[in-house]
Amino acid sequence: MDKVILxxxxxxxxxxxxxxxxxxxxxxxxxxxxxxxxKTTLTRGIADGMGVRGRVSSPTFVLARVHGAGTTGVPxxxxxxxxxxxxxxxxxxxxxxxDLESSAVVVEWGEGSxxxxxxxxxxxxxxxxxxDTRTAALEPHGTWAERTEALEARAH
Numbered sequence: 001m002d003k004v005i006l007x008x009x010x011x012x013x014x015x016x017x018x019x020x021x022x023x024x025x026x027x028x029x030x031x032x033x034x035x036x037x038x039k040t041t042l043t044r045g046i047a048d049g050m051g052v053r054g055r056v057s058s059p060t061f062v063l064a065r066v067h068g069a070g071t072t073g074v075p076x077x078x079x080x081x082x083x084x085x086x087x088x089x090x091x092x093x094x095x096x097x098x099d100l101e102s103s104a105v106v107v108e109w110g111e112g113s114x115x116x117x118x119x120x121x122x123x124x125x126x127x128x129x130x131x132d133t134r135t136a137a138l139e140p141h142g143t144w145a146e147r148t149e150a151l152e153a154r155a156h
Contacts, residue, residue, distance in 0.1 A: 006134040016045015023104040028118040032111045033126030039108045052076045081109040
């Protein structure tokens with residue numbers, strides 16, 4: 001998939017909804033990009049696409065929030081590793097590998113450590129342009145190489 005242009009926050013939400021609609025238990029999605037790139041907005045869209053319960057906000061101070069299963073029957077675990085400041089060893093304390101069996105896990109700022117939780121994972125690399133539009137580039141690993149086709153179909 002080429003880069004997706006996300007001109008507005010609603011575009012980011014819509015892309016997230018498309019991604020959330022294809023997520024299933026065991027999926028790991030890593031969101032990479034600088035502050036203000038749209039990682040939490042994208043996660044809100046993912047949660048909406050999954051139909052999960054509860055308000056989605058950045059879990060920066062608690063590290064992780066669990067959102068109960070909704071219409072897809074799969075809970076969402078939203079992790080924000082920003083405050084770990086690069087010391088991602090604390091992710092082990094969250095037992096995310098156990099949660100991956102029954103949930104979809106989205107990790108902001110987890111690149112460089114969280115991908116070891118599942119070799120089948122998707123990195124969504126977000127960037128913010130000078131004109132305030134965002135782009136999303138997908139980096140599929142493992143079975144995600146084939147699954148991104150379903151996402152492409154939903155995103156357009």
